[in-house]
Amino acid sequence: MTSDQEHVHHRVHLVDELRQFSTETEWVEFKNDNHHPQGIGEYISALTNAACLKYKPKAYLLYGIQDKTHEVVGTSFDPYKTKGNQDLLPWITTGLIPNPGFEVFMVDHPGGRVVVFEIDPARGRPVSFYGKSFIRVGSSKTTLKRHPDKEGAIWTRGSDWSAEICKDATLEDLDPEAVAKARSNSLSNIPPRRTRWLSGTISLSLTKLES
Known part of the structure:
Protein backbone atom coordinates (compact mmCIF):
# COMPACT_ATOMS: atom_id res chain seq x y z
CA MET A 1 0.00 0.00 0.00
CA THR A 2 1.42 3.39 -1.02
CA SER A 3 1.51 6.39 1.31
CA ASP A 4 -1.38 7.99 -0.61
CA GLN A 5 -3.45 4.83 -0.25
CA GLU A 6 -2.67 4.70 3.47
CA HIS A 7 -3.79 8.33 3.78
CA VAL A 8 -7.10 7.58 2.06
CA HIS A 9 -7.58 4.45 4.17
CA HIS A 10 -6.95 6.43 7.36
CA ARG A 11 -9.57 9.03 6.49
CA VAL A 12 -12.16 6.43 5.51
CA HIS A 13 -11.47 4.70 8.82
CA LEU A 14 -11.90 8.02 10.66
CA VAL A 15 -15.30 8.58 9.06
CA ASP A 16 -16.40 5.06 9.97
CA GLU A 17 -15.23 5.52 13.56
CA LEU A 18 -17.16 8.78 13.91
CA ARG A 19 -20.28 7.16 12.49
CA GLN A 20 -20.33 4.84 15.50
CA PHE A 21 -21.01 7.71 17.90
CA SER A 22 -24.50 8.49 19.16
CA THR A 23 -26.47 11.38 17.68
CA GLU A 24 -26.24 12.88 21.17
CA THR A 25 -22.46 13.21 20.89
CA GLU A 26 -21.94 16.93 21.37
CA TRP A 27 -18.62 17.28 19.55
CA VAL A 28 -19.63 15.46 16.33
CA GLU A 29 -22.31 16.61 13.88
CA PHE A 30 -23.55 14.79 10.78
CA LYS A 31 -25.21 16.53 7.86
CA ASN A 32 -26.76 15.12 4.73
CA ASP A 33 -26.37 18.00 2.29
CA ASN A 34 -27.55 21.12 4.15
CA HIS A 35 -24.52 23.38 3.90
CA HIS A 36 -25.78 26.94 4.37
CA PRO A 37 -22.69 29.12 5.05
CA GLN A 38 -24.12 30.73 8.20
CA GLY A 39 -25.02 27.32 9.57
CA ILE A 40 -21.51 25.98 8.98
CA GLY A 41 -19.98 28.78 11.02
CA GLU A 42 -22.50 28.36 13.81
CA TYR A 43 -21.82 24.63 13.99
CA ILE A 44 -18.07 25.19 14.12
CA SER A 45 -18.62 27.55 17.06
CA ALA A 46 -20.90 25.04 18.79
CA LEU A 47 -18.62 22.06 18.19
CA THR A 48 -15.37 23.73 19.20
CA ASN A 49 -16.95 24.95 22.43
CA ALA A 50 -18.41 21.51 23.11
CA ALA A 51 -15.04 19.84 22.47
CA CYS A 52 -13.51 22.17 25.05
CA LEU A 53 -16.08 21.16 27.66
CA LYS A 54 -15.67 17.46 26.89
CA TYR A 55 -11.84 17.63 26.86
CA LYS A 56 -11.74 16.34 23.28
CA PRO A 57 -8.69 17.03 21.08
CA LYS A 58 -10.89 17.53 18.00
CA ALA A 59 -14.50 18.16 16.99
CA TYR A 60 -16.01 17.09 13.68
CA LEU A 61 -18.61 18.38 11.25
CA LEU A 62 -19.30 15.89 8.45
CA TYR A 63 -21.33 16.38 5.28
CA GLY A 64 -22.60 13.44 3.25
CA ILE A 65 -23.86 11.36 6.17
CA GLN A 66 -27.49 10.86 7.14
CA ASP A 67 -28.07 12.43 10.54
CA LYS A 68 -30.30 9.76 12.07
CA THR A 69 -28.87 6.52 10.68
CA HIS A 70 -25.28 7.72 10.07
CA GLU A 71 -25.41 6.04 6.68
CA VAL A 72 -22.98 7.47 4.13
CA VAL A 73 -25.09 9.02 1.38
CA GLY A 74 -22.54 11.30 -0.26
CA THR A 75 -22.64 15.04 -0.88
CA SER A 76 -22.09 17.50 -3.71
CA PHE A 77 -21.00 20.18 -1.22
CA ASP A 78 -17.87 22.04 -2.32
CA PRO A 79 -16.31 23.87 0.65
CA TYR A 80 -14.02 25.79 -1.69
CA LYS A 81 -16.80 27.58 -3.53
CA THR A 82 -17.63 31.23 -2.99
CA LYS A 83 -20.18 32.98 -0.81
CA GLY A 84 -21.27 35.89 -2.94
CA ASN A 85 -18.01 37.45 -4.11
CA GLN A 86 -15.90 35.94 -1.31
CA ASP A 87 -14.46 32.46 -0.83
CA LEU A 88 -16.47 30.45 1.69
CA LEU A 89 -13.71 29.27 4.02
CA PRO A 90 -12.03 32.69 4.47
CA TRP A 91 -15.48 34.17 5.18
CA ILE A 92 -16.09 31.54 7.87
CA THR A 93 -12.61 31.97 9.33
CA THR A 94 -13.07 35.74 9.57
CA GLY A 95 -16.24 35.28 11.58
CA LEU A 96 -14.72 32.93 14.16
CA ILE A 97 -13.36 34.84 17.15
CA PRO A 98 -11.01 33.56 18.30
CA ASN A 99 -10.35 31.23 15.40
CA PRO A 100 -9.89 27.76 16.95
CA GLY A 101 -8.29 26.39 13.81
CA PHE A 102 -9.83 23.79 11.54
CA GLU A 103 -8.96 21.62 8.56
CA VAL A 104 -11.29 20.65 5.73
CA PHE A 105 -10.80 17.53 3.66
CA MET A 106 -12.77 15.32 1.30
CA VAL A 107 -13.05 11.59 1.83
CA ASP A 108 -13.79 9.20 -1.04
CA HIS A 109 -15.74 6.77 1.09
CA PRO A 110 -17.11 3.60 -0.56
CA GLY A 111 -20.60 4.86 0.29
CA GLY A 112 -20.09 8.29 -1.26
CA ARG A 113 -18.14 11.51 -1.04
CA VAL A 114 -17.84 12.95 2.49
CA VAL A 115 -16.64 16.44 3.46
CA VAL A 116 -15.04 16.64 6.90
CA PHE A 117 -14.36 19.71 9.03
CA GLU A 118 -11.82 18.72 11.69
CA ILE A 119 -11.93 21.42 14.36
CA ASP A 120 -9.64 22.20 17.28
CA PRO A 121 -11.28 22.79 20.68
CA ALA A 122 -11.82 26.25 22.13
CA ARG A 123 -9.10 27.23 24.60
CA GLY A 124 -9.54 29.68 27.44
CA ARG A 125 -12.60 31.46 26.03
CA PRO A 126 -15.71 30.63 23.98
CA VAL A 127 -15.53 30.83 20.20
CA SER A 128 -18.16 33.05 18.62
CA PHE A 129 -19.27 33.34 15.02
CA TYR A 130 -19.86 36.90 13.87
CA GLY A 131 -20.57 38.00 17.42
CA LYS A 132 -22.62 35.08 18.73
CA SER A 133 -21.37 31.97 20.54
CA PHE A 134 -23.01 28.57 20.18
CA ILE A 135 -22.93 25.23 21.98
CA ARG A 136 -24.20 21.71 21.42
CA VAL A 137 -26.57 20.38 24.07
CA GLY A 138 -27.38 16.78 23.27
CA SER A 139 -28.16 16.76 19.56
CA SER A 140 -29.27 20.40 19.45
CA LYS A 141 -27.33 23.56 18.61
CA THR A 142 -28.20 26.56 20.74
CA THR A 143 -26.73 29.90 21.79
CA LEU A 144 -24.16 29.67 24.55
CA LYS A 145 -25.65 32.57 26.51
CA ARG A 146 -28.59 30.33 27.37
CA HIS A 147 -26.18 28.10 29.31
CA PRO A 148 -24.10 30.35 31.60
CA ASP A 149 -22.70 27.34 33.46
CA LYS A 150 -21.17 25.98 30.27
CA GLU A 151 -19.93 29.42 29.23
CA GLY A 152 -18.28 29.93 32.61
CA ALA A 153 -16.61 26.52 32.40
CA ILE A 154 -15.09 27.33 29.00
CA TRP A 155 -13.54 30.53 30.38
CA THR A 156 -11.69 28.48 33.00
CA ARG A 157 -10.22 25.98 30.55
CA GLY A 158 -7.10 26.55 28.54
CA SER A 159 -3.75 25.04 27.66
Whole structure:
Protein backbone atom coordinates (compact mmCIF):
# COMPACT_ATOMS: atom_id res chain seq x y z
CA MET A 1 0.00 0.00 0.00
CA THR A 2 1.42 3.39 -1.02
CA SER A 3 1.51 6.39 1.31
CA ASP A 4 -1.38 7.99 -0.61
CA GLN A 5 -3.45 4.83 -0.25
CA GLU A 6 -2.67 4.70 3.47
CA HIS A 7 -3.79 8.33 3.78
CA VAL A 8 -7.10 7.58 2.06
CA HIS A 9 -7.58 4.45 4.17
CA HIS A 10 -6.95 6.43 7.36
CA ARG A 11 -9.57 9.03 6.49
CA VAL A 12 -12.16 6.43 5.51
CA HIS A 13 -11.47 4.70 8.82
CA LEU A 14 -11.90 8.02 10.66
CA VAL A 15 -15.30 8.58 9.06
CA ASP A 16 -16.40 5.06 9.97
CA GLU A 17 -15.23 5.52 13.56
CA LEU A 18 -17.16 8.78 13.91
CA ARG A 19 -20.28 7.16 12.49
CA GLN A 20 -20.33 4.84 15.50
CA PHE A 21 -21.01 7.71 17.90
CA SER A 22 -24.50 8.49 19.16
CA THR A 23 -26.47 11.38 17.68
CA GLU A 24 -26.24 12.88 21.17
CA THR A 25 -22.46 13.21 20.89
CA GLU A 26 -21.94 16.93 21.37
CA TRP A 27 -18.62 17.28 19.55
CA VAL A 28 -19.63 15.46 16.33
CA GLU A 29 -22.31 16.61 13.88
CA PHE A 30 -23.55 14.79 10.78
CA LYS A 31 -25.21 16.53 7.86
CA ASN A 32 -26.76 15.12 4.73
CA ASP A 33 -26.37 18.00 2.29
CA ASN A 34 -27.55 21.12 4.15
CA HIS A 35 -24.52 23.38 3.90
CA HIS A 36 -25.78 26.94 4.37
CA PRO A 37 -22.69 29.12 5.05
CA GLN A 38 -24.12 30.73 8.20
CA GLY A 39 -25.02 27.32 9.57
CA ILE A 40 -21.51 25.98 8.98
CA GLY A 41 -19.98 28.78 11.02
CA GLU A 42 -22.50 28.36 13.81
CA TYR A 43 -21.82 24.63 13.99
CA ILE A 44 -18.07 25.19 14.12
CA SER A 45 -18.62 27.55 17.06
CA ALA A 46 -20.90 25.04 18.79
CA LEU A 47 -18.62 22.06 18.19
CA THR A 48 -15.37 23.73 19.20
CA ASN A 49 -16.95 24.95 22.43
CA ALA A 50 -18.41 21.51 23.11
CA ALA A 51 -15.04 19.84 22.47
CA CYS A 52 -13.51 22.17 25.05
CA LEU A 53 -16.08 21.16 27.66
CA LYS A 54 -15.67 17.46 26.89
CA TYR A 55 -11.84 17.63 26.86
CA LYS A 56 -11.74 16.34 23.28
CA PRO A 57 -8.69 17.03 21.08
CA LYS A 58 -10.89 17.53 18.00
CA ALA A 59 -14.50 18.16 16.99
CA TYR A 60 -16.01 17.09 13.68
CA LEU A 61 -18.61 18.38 11.25
CA LEU A 62 -19.30 15.89 8.45
CA TYR A 63 -21.33 16.38 5.28
CA GLY A 64 -22.60 13.44 3.25
CA ILE A 65 -23.86 11.36 6.17
CA GLN A 66 -27.49 10.86 7.14
CA ASP A 67 -28.07 12.43 10.54
CA LYS A 68 -30.30 9.76 12.07
CA THR A 69 -28.87 6.52 10.68
CA HIS A 70 -25.28 7.72 10.07
CA GLU A 71 -25.41 6.04 6.68
CA VAL A 72 -22.98 7.47 4.13
CA VAL A 73 -25.09 9.02 1.38
CA GLY A 74 -22.54 11.30 -0.26
CA THR A 75 -22.64 15.04 -0.88
CA SER A 76 -22.09 17.50 -3.71
CA PHE A 77 -21.00 20.18 -1.22
CA ASP A 78 -17.87 22.04 -2.32
CA PRO A 79 -16.31 23.87 0.65
CA TYR A 80 -14.02 25.79 -1.69
CA LYS A 81 -16.80 27.58 -3.53
CA THR A 82 -17.63 31.23 -2.99
CA LYS A 83 -20.18 32.98 -0.81
CA GLY A 84 -21.27 35.89 -2.94
CA ASN A 85 -18.01 37.45 -4.11
CA GLN A 86 -15.90 35.94 -1.31
CA ASP A 87 -14.46 32.46 -0.83
CA LEU A 88 -16.47 30.45 1.69
CA LEU A 89 -13.71 29.27 4.02
CA PRO A 90 -12.03 32.69 4.47
CA TRP A 91 -15.48 34.17 5.18
CA ILE A 92 -16.09 31.54 7.87
CA THR A 93 -12.61 31.97 9.33
CA THR A 94 -13.07 35.74 9.57
CA GLY A 95 -16.24 35.28 11.58
CA LEU A 96 -14.72 32.93 14.16
CA ILE A 97 -13.36 34.84 17.15
CA PRO A 98 -11.01 33.56 18.30
CA ASN A 99 -10.35 31.23 15.40
CA PRO A 100 -9.89 27.76 16.95
CA GLY A 101 -8.29 26.39 13.81
CA PHE A 102 -9.83 23.79 11.54
CA GLU A 103 -8.96 21.62 8.56
CA VAL A 104 -11.29 20.65 5.73
CA PHE A 105 -10.80 17.53 3.66
CA MET A 106 -12.77 15.32 1.30
CA VAL A 107 -13.05 11.59 1.83
CA ASP A 108 -13.79 9.20 -1.04
CA HIS A 109 -15.74 6.77 1.09
CA PRO A 110 -17.11 3.60 -0.56
CA GLY A 111 -20.60 4.86 0.29
CA GLY A 112 -20.09 8.29 -1.26
CA ARG A 113 -18.14 11.51 -1.04
CA VAL A 114 -17.84 12.95 2.49
CA VAL A 115 -16.64 16.44 3.46
CA VAL A 116 -15.04 16.64 6.90
CA PHE A 117 -14.36 19.71 9.03
CA GLU A 118 -11.82 18.72 11.69
CA ILE A 119 -11.93 21.42 14.36
CA ASP A 120 -9.64 22.20 17.28
CA PRO A 121 -11.28 22.79 20.68
CA ALA A 122 -11.82 26.25 22.13
CA ARG A 123 -9.10 27.23 24.60
CA GLY A 124 -9.54 29.68 27.44
CA ARG A 125 -12.60 31.46 26.03
CA PRO A 126 -15.71 30.63 23.98
CA VAL A 127 -15.53 30.83 20.20
CA SER A 128 -18.16 33.05 18.62
CA PHE A 129 -19.27 33.34 15.02
CA TYR A 130 -19.86 36.90 13.87
CA GLY A 131 -20.57 38.00 17.42
CA LYS A 132 -22.62 35.08 18.73
CA SER A 133 -21.37 31.97 20.54
CA PHE A 134 -23.01 28.57 20.18
CA ILE A 135 -22.93 25.23 21.98
CA ARG A 136 -24.20 21.71 21.42
CA VAL A 137 -26.57 20.38 24.07
CA GLY A 138 -27.38 16.78 23.27
CA SER A 139 -28.16 16.76 19.56
CA SER A 140 -29.27 20.40 19.45
CA LYS A 141 -27.33 23.56 18.61
CA THR A 142 -28.20 26.56 20.74
CA THR A 143 -26.73 29.90 21.79
CA LEU A 144 -24.16 29.67 24.55
CA LYS A 145 -25.65 32.57 26.51
CA ARG A 146 -28.59 30.33 27.37
CA HIS A 147 -26.18 28.10 29.31
CA PRO A 148 -24.10 30.35 31.60
CA ASP A 149 -22.70 27.34 33.46
CA LYS A 150 -21.17 25.98 30.27
CA GLU A 151 -19.93 29.42 29.23
CA GLY A 152 -18.28 29.93 32.61
CA ALA A 153 -16.61 26.52 32.40
CA ILE A 154 -15.09 27.33 29.00
CA TRP A 155 -13.54 30.53 30.38
CA THR A 156 -11.69 28.48 33.00
CA ARG A 157 -10.22 25.98 30.55
CA GLY A 158 -7.10 26.55 28.54
CA SER A 159 -3.75 25.04 27.66
CA ASP A 160 -1.84 26.56 30.59
CA TRP A 161 -0.27 24.55 33.42
CA SER A 162 -3.21 25.16 35.73
CA ALA A 163 -5.35 22.97 33.46
CA GLU A 164 -2.93 20.05 33.63
CA ILE A 165 -2.98 17.20 36.14
CA CYS A 166 0.24 16.63 38.08
CA LYS A 167 0.31 13.09 39.40
CA ASP A 168 0.87 12.77 43.17
CA ALA A 169 1.04 16.56 43.63
CA THR A 170 -0.24 18.07 46.89
CA LEU A 171 -0.90 21.59 48.15
CA GLU A 172 2.59 21.62 49.68
CA ASP A 173 4.04 21.42 46.15
CA LEU A 174 2.47 24.73 45.13
CA ASP A 175 4.41 27.97 45.40
CA PRO A 176 2.09 30.61 46.94
CA GLU A 177 3.49 33.44 44.81
CA ALA A 178 3.13 31.41 41.62
CA VAL A 179 -0.45 30.49 42.49
CA ALA A 180 -1.31 34.13 43.21
CA LYS A 181 0.21 35.25 39.91
CA ALA A 182 -1.55 32.52 37.92
CA ARG A 183 -4.86 33.41 39.54
CA SER A 184 -4.36 37.09 38.72
CA ASN A 185 -3.40 36.35 35.11
CA SER A 186 -6.39 34.06 34.63
CA LEU A 187 -8.84 36.59 36.01
CA SER A 188 -7.39 39.39 33.87
CA ASN A 189 -8.44 37.53 30.70
CA ILE A 190 -12.06 37.25 31.77
CA PRO A 191 -14.78 39.90 31.34
CA PRO A 192 -15.67 41.75 34.57
CA ARG A 193 -19.08 40.12 34.83
CA ARG A 194 -17.38 36.69 34.98
CA THR A 195 -14.56 37.64 37.35
CA ARG A 196 -16.57 37.67 40.58
CA TRP A 197 -18.05 34.24 39.81
CA LEU A 198 -14.66 32.70 39.00
CA SER A 199 -12.91 34.29 41.98
CA GLY A 200 -15.52 32.84 44.31
CA THR A 201 -15.19 29.44 42.66
CA ILE A 202 -11.41 29.41 43.09
CA SER A 203 -11.64 30.48 46.73
CA LEU A 204 -14.24 27.81 47.48
CA SER A 205 -12.16 25.12 45.77
CA LEU A 206 -9.02 26.02 47.71
CA THR A 207 -10.96 26.11 50.97
CA LYS A 208 -12.25 22.59 50.34
CA LEU A 209 -8.76 21.34 49.50
CA GLU A 210 -7.29 22.82 52.65
CA SER A 211 -10.01 21.50 54.96
